Amino acid sequence: MKKFICALTFALIYQFGFAQSTVLDKEKLLEFYQTQRYADAAQYLQSIYPADTKDVKALSQMAYCNMMAGKLPDAEKSYLTINEIQPNTLPVLFNLANINSRRGNDLKAKSYLENIVKLDSTNFNAVKQLAGLIKDSLQLKIAYLKKANSLNTADADVATDLAQGYRDLQQWALGYQVLKVAIAADTSNLFLLQAQLPFANELKKYKEVIYVGEKLLKDGADANVVKDVGKAYYYLKNYEKCISYYQMLEKVDKQTEMTLYMMTLSYRELKNLDMATTYAKKTIEEGISPNxxxxxxxxxxxxxxxxxxxxxxxxxxxxxxxxxxxxxxxxxxxxxxxxxxxxxxxxxxxxxxxxxxxxxxxxxxxxxxxxxxxxxxxxxxx
CATH class of the missing domain: 1.25.40.10 (Tetratricopeptide repeat domain)
Known part of the structure; x- marks a missing residue:
């Protein structure tokens, strides 16, 4: 990793400093990069180049240093100048989108990303970032996620987000299939495997839920996995197992109205009416707000x-x-x-x-x- 950073640093210096080699102290700039003193690097560069410079390489270097130093307004100013000189350069548009997103200006960020998509409709990163910025329209968010997923079916974040969108629409089969393809590309991705459990439950793939869920639980008890496995056991009529899993949640105070309700049903099926009554009361209490x-x-x-x-x-x-x-x-x-x-x-x-x-x-x-x-x-x- 250190070798990579060093190589990247030399490349940046070569790219942006060569034209000004007569005045630019490359060794000094290299030290700033190696010690990650980006604010000092930006200040040094600003002392070398005039404030109204139109040198794209110099502007790019100053913008990069300011962005890395967290001086986003200064970085944006330089990137906007570059965009005026060389309009619609993808890296510049990405950086402007990133800066605006970090500053909470989602409308501007979306505008830059949409411009990128117009220039390159197959740009996966732009489509993915656009989907992440959509907050007020589930249909539009899903549309962008579907596009991103079609460009890269193996991306776990996109697959998970798209599946969640399908879950919100109760489209369980579609969500399951998206996750299945992503899992095929990364069979050890625990997040994907866990995300698929509720879809498998809804599709009545109970044995699959139990097989995958119990493997996941070997790496640590996760409440959501326990809920899914317990539910699968219930529908397979293994009521003792269902109860044993949901008791795990009670011990750590992570029971829910749903888990208590299923425990009530399980005890009823086992003809243990006293325990069924107890858990029916607990279910009612859990479902009532203390307020x-x-x-x-x-x-x-x-x-x-x-x-x-x-x-x-x-x-x-x-x-x-x-x-x-x-x-x-x-x-x-x-x-x-x-x-x-x-x-x-x-x-x-x-x-x-x-x-x-x-x-x-x-x-x-x-x-x-x-x-x-x-x-x-x-x-x-x-």
Whole structure:
């Protein structure tokens, strides 16, 4: 690698420095390259060449050094000047696309890449980079990825991204085939093998999923691989194996609603109704957001503000079915007390609020109010 860098450095110096050999200190420039002091190299070159130079070789060298030093505006300025002198040079267009992409200007980057594709419709790298810049149109992204894939079926990144696009469209057979071709070119690529598992599962190639998945797991337990292998065992009706794999995920707290659900079904098929019941409850808990009661509290508050008092009370109570929430108890107490004039219910929810042990520092005013109000309600009911 060092020999390659050294050779590249000499080549750059020869290419860009020969015309100015009378003033350019090649040894000094070589030292900057070898020590990767690109900012110093750029500053040195700028001290040699005039600011308005039209020497393409000099501009290229300064642009390269500035880009390597991370001085992207300076690098772009030099490349734009070169593009004016020698329009539509592919390396220059690529560098301008790269600079704009690194600076977050995707529109400009796409413009340069599209220009490259117009000049060379079979330019794989340009098409691949274009696909990577498409964020708002799945169809367009897939179109570019298909083009890139047709130019190089062995590229793992393109194959994986294209397969993901097909997965989003539920086109499992197409995604599977793209990955299959890429895997044939690189049979040891673990990323490709793993990416193909969900496609194989959807296509009911369960034995293949198990064979490939268990080989992958020898190199380390990956949660996604475990999910795919467990799923394949379930559909092959090997419920014990399905459970054993998904228990691996539970041990490292990587279970999901889907894995718990399949464990529930597996225990049911094994006639172990107690465990099936346990996992059915776990599935429900996993599927419920810990913030659900808070969301119902918000909804009920809006309904209450809109004068829909009975509906608000129902929403508050619905929130309590997901988790205890002291704020909901407090709001229900106020609703029944001040608006619905149902003293018994108000008394109940005020007491539940205090029993929920709200933070004495944060909710001191509410606690004091409820305590005093309970005393008032007691005197009213006597």
């Amino acid at each position: 659900t009661s808070t969301y119902y509290n918000l909804l009920a508050g809006l309904q209450e503000s809109n004068g829909k008092l009975t509906t608000a009370a129902s929403s508050y109570k619905r929130g309590l079915t997901f988790s205890e929430n002291s704020s909901i108890y407090y709001r229900l107490g106020l609703l029944y007390d001040l608006k619905l004039k149902q003293v018994k219910n108000a008394f109940t929810y005020y007491n539940l609020y205090l029993a929920s042990k709200p933070d004495a520092k944060v909710e001191k005013d509410q606690i004091d109010y409820v305590t005093g109000r309970l005393a008032d309600l007691k005197s009213l009911t006597k």
